[in-house]
Amino acid sequence: MRTLLTAVTILFCTAAAHAAPSHAPMPDPTIAAMLAKVSPERIKATNSKLIAFGTRSTFSEQMTGGRGAAAAREWIAAQFREIAKASGGRMTVALDSYIQKVDGKRIVRDVEISSVIATIQGDEPGSRTYVMSSHYDSRNSDNADTTHDAPGADDNGSGTAAVIEAASVMAALKPHATILFATYDSEEQGLFGSAHHANALKDAHVDVQGDLNNDIVGASVGDQGEHNPGYIRLFSQALATGADPKTVNSVGNENDSPSRELARYAKETGDRYQRDFHAEMIDRTDRFLRGGDHTSFNTAGFPAVRFTEPVENFAHQHQTPRTENGIEYGDFQKYMDFEYLARVTRYNVSVLASLAMGPGCPANAAVLTKELDNKTQLTWEAVPGAARYEVVRRKTTDALWGEALDVGNVTAVTVPYSKDNWLFGIRAVDAHGQRGVPAFPMPVK
């Protein structure tokens, strides 16, 4: 039997009663100070250096003379090591490497796959971890071509420059959760670098509570010339890996996978920090015909989302540089917008820092469904660092959490609203008012 339920008679405060939604704490000054340090010029310099390796194709790993993937990853690792000097010893840098055997598909020969990971150690007991990820490898029209250039300025020199910049401005942070800054190899051959790393985290029982993947995040002009400098797309999967569709139909949590809760949290958090920039949630795993490294985290059972620019120009992706019928193909830096990429980087930093400085997501959240009644009994496990908890609710047809109820420092509560009519979430709040990602309660009889 679960713990004694606490009856709560306070009603939800409605968003309309406040200038800001009831769940929105004021921006944190420590986070705002980190955002102010994000530099479009430094991001551009990082991007230029990545392009200067000529190609970062996974199969260019044996090249010498400053060309190819091995030179690129050595340089990325050196950047992280330099950045780590400001961390007081909390940031370390490592390569996650293995030999991938020829697979008869896009791995055309045995090849060393090697990702670069910088880690800021958190001070909390346990292994709660958040990841900001990108892939540094590039490709052109032929997957295995290492002869021609593959500049990969946007795909994914943009995400990689954003990850390095975020590590730079966050290096001195003393977070509660551990933060990983990951630049993966071999995304273009089938997510190999990220899959290896995500599986290693799973095997080590690391409590990964979110991956923010950045892939193609540096251009604000679309293929019809449209300019969209004010937002970023935010993709997330509907059902957690392994979810039973029959249960989802019964519970109505088709819009409440851990990844979707992470996306919702990212939007609600990131939108508060930049007046002229927001995330547009896209409620699907990824774009059609395309994949990304967040899927490796999803497959390993971890919440993960993907950021991608508003409108892609497919003549600038996976193309050997050339001009054909008057159309220029190739992933060149001249198509990028570094003020835009700085906004994307700030967005990531605001979300990542809020996650890692705030409390984690309650484990084993449950709604008790053994009685036919018109109230809702919720239970969950205590979260390290939580001062109290909030129950959030929304209509089953609403996209975002709208109302929050402060239930105090308890791990069980009864709220006077029907479990049949509402969706609920439970989130931890720390002593500074920082909220964590809500947990969606699953039914327990």
Ligand SMILES: [Zn+2]
């Ligand atoms: Zn990519």
